[in-house]
Amino acid sequence: MVGAPEKDPREEVIQAWYMDDSDEDQRLPHHREPKQFLSLEQLAELGVLSWRLDADNYETDEELKKIREERGYSYMDFCEVCPEKLPNYEEKIKNFFEEHLHTDEEIRYCVAGSGYFDVRDRNDQWIRVWVKKGGMIVLPAGIYHRFTLDSDNYIKAMRLFVGDPIWTPFNRPHDHLPARKEYLETFGKTQVGNHAVDAAA
Numbered sequence: 001m002v003g004a005p006e007k008d009p010r011e012e013v014i015q016a017w018y019m020d021d022s023d024e025d026q027r028l029p030h031h032r033e034p035k036q037f038l039s040l041e042q043l044a045e046l047g048v049l050s051w052r053l054d055a056d057n058y059e060t061d062e063e064l065k066k067i068r069e070e071r072g073y074s075y076m077d078f079c080e081v082c083p084e085k086l087p088n089y090e091e092k093i094k095n096f097f098e099e100h101l102h103t104d105e106e107i108r109y110c111v112a113g114s115g116y117f118d119v120r121d122r123n124d125q126w127i128r129v130w131v132k133k134g135g136m137i138v139l140p141a142g143i144y145h146r147f148t149l150d151s152d153n154y155i156k157a158m159r160l161f162v163g164d165p166i167w168t169p170f171n172r173p174h175d176h177l178p179a180r181k182e183y184l185e186t187f188g189k190t191q192v193g194n195h196a197v198d199a200a201a
């Protein structure tokens with residue numbers, strides 16, 4: 001297509017930016033100065049997939065049904081994170097924010113509230129992925145990441161999984177795990193895209 005690109009509708013509910021390195025409250029946005037956003041295509045190059053779905057009608061949503069069928073997401077439950085509903089809230093929030101990986105995908109569909117999923121890029125920089133109501137993301141197996149609520153202090157997320165869920169976090173470093181090696185094999189190198197074109201120019 002020629003002309004100005006249309007705005008990606010997903011970006012109304014999912015935004016990604018590079019984080020600053022201040023150790024202020026983890027619930028703050030932590031933008032760099034100036035702000036440095038990433039496109040959802042750039043996230044996809046790291047293996048992070050994203051959709052925008054109709055969160056008010058997740059029970060009957062055909063698009064969600066199709067994604068679940070195509071990707072084999074047979075398991076589903078909900079996780080609500082806020083001070084009133086989560087026992088040992090402060091401790092849990094700290095644990096979620098420990099950098100870790102999983103041996104399977106982490107699939108989260110925000111049906112209410114919002115939160116930050118931080119992922120590492122290829123140069124070990126933190127990318128903050130803000131997911132709001134209607135945003136669904138898949139973090140690939142083996143990517144180092146962490147989670148925090150934002151300053152609104154509330155998220156209700158649908159958790160999906162292929163088969164019986166395994167939520168085990170492996171805190172960094174766990175570079176010897178096959179899932180980590182496979183992640184680096186698949187997504188650790190610069191993909192064919194703008195960067196490769198720039199390098200060849």
Ligand SMILES: [Fe+2]
Pocket residue numbers: 100101102106145146169
């Ligand atoms: Fe995780």
